[in-house]
Amino acid sequence: MPKEDTARALGDAPQTVDAFRERLLGLSGQLPRRLQQCADHLGRHMDQIALSTVAQVAHGAGVPPSAMMRFCQIMGFSGYAEMQRLFREALTRGTPDYATRLANLKAAGAGQPAALVAEFVEAGRLSIEALARDLNETALNQSVASLAQARTIHLAGFRRSFPVASYLAYVFDKLGIPAILHDGVAGLGNLSILGPGDALLAITFPPYSDETLALITHAKDLGLPVIILTDPPANQLAALGDTILTVTEIDFGAFRSLSAVIALALALAVAVATRRET
Amino acid sequence: MPKEDTARALGDAPQTVDAFRERLLGLSGQLPRRLQQCADHLGRHMDQIALSTVAQVAHGAGVPPSAMMRFCQIMGFSGYAEMQRLFREALTRGTPDYATRLANLKAAGAGQPAALVAEFVEAGRLSIEALARDLNETALNQSVASLAQARTIHLAGFRRSFPVASYLAYVFDKLGIPAILHDGVAGLGNLSILGPGDALLAITFPPYSDETLALITHAKDLGLPVIILTDPPANQLAALGDTILTVTEIDFGAFRSLSAVIALALALAVAVATRRET
DNA sequence: ACCGTTTTGAAATAAACGTTCCATCGCAAG
């Protein structure tokens, strides 16, 4: 019978990055000083494991290599090499030949359709990764709270923001949340439908459209919560909205992919729906 | 004076992946058999260089390690290690802490706003990478050709495809290309505006909306070119459209990020504009 | 203060890997 004390039995190494993270958390707090340093550093710089040597990672954590070695074994791996394999596989799975394919598309030559796709793909990917990096969680949580309490959500977004607003209208409808899309289809006459208990969600990028600004100030006058989805720096809007959610969209040429904005908008919508049900 | 014959002078190793690719192309065709094998294999599997050993890469190319070694030196590197460094740097630049940040967001717990953002970010990224991988260049080129010749481009897209269609309408307008957005705002009465010389660009995903199908069949009856943007498998639509562009959108929950569709649509629009001007 | 236990880190060891060397092969020109 294998001994089964507080130490984890060997040979049950995490098979996925998520499992790795889980065990890391489970171990934290019940470790000696040096090993805790290892855990902290790995948790913060997991992506560096795939490409660094033990010596480099250990140096980063401020421990000697042997300590890092021990830590790997405590995590269930036979050693650093085995642990590294996990992260290398995760890295290649995400991009199997993606880079190559992208390069081949670009090679078609500037202006060629395939090369243009490659450019927009690249822009979209960068935008989305920037969203993950720069997301302001506080602002996001505030926005969800405000919108979840609203009786009706008013959506403002014109020109290039209109696709986002219209998608949100569709999603809110599917989710059974009362929302009104302010398309300018019959002029600006919709100002009056803003009522007590409502909230405004405005999507806008410079140059800000007059319609959107009008809606924002009008909602402000009524004392309604205003959430603005825009890109940094949002100096001009800071005074207008209660909550500013910023997204950095990398654009190619004159047009932006909207990938990041839509991802954020969708998450916002689903989060509001979840909050409402509870 | 250093000798300056057909062989490339050493010490001018490519500094970027693009430069690498360029030199690879320049060398191709004027190399001995084994080295040509190296060039071919590297060109096709550039993303593997960062994480593989010489032995692995050489095996993949079907050559002994020493041949691969020679090839690295011909490319201007001191050896394999130096060449690998180039690709490792490219790999880390693309994702500096991205993976970690994403994991931290997810760690907020299911249903939490931040975790939802992480999920949609992930879905968007996967969709976009899938687009790069699976793009049908032939279909894309056909689409561009058809649309470039059209007098007016008609855009069809309802429900969740509507954001894409509306964005295309905005972009075409900015590009000075005549395009009409078929929103269902005043019923289905717009069938009659389809005229000779026009083309239809339909964005639709299952379940296909009746409005879109009606527009497609009507355009077909008039003998107009029909381009359909949808997701695979497009069995049901294959008979209807002249050109089928497929995009695999990975969706989270019931909602899709549209990242890939929009990227493709944008590229299509810009490509059409470029083609028209020439 | 003493003793057993755990933790720690430097140095030794082992493995993996990149790199070089050289004998052999294939080929083309003489």
Add this chain to the structure above:
DNA sequence: CTTGCGATGGAACGTTTATTTCAAAACGGT
């Protein structure tokens, strides 16, 4: 057929990197 030269691949070499070892230090309990 012979000669010369570049190409080729296997094996040896040296370096880097992972892993283990072990003696010293730190710790906790009595």
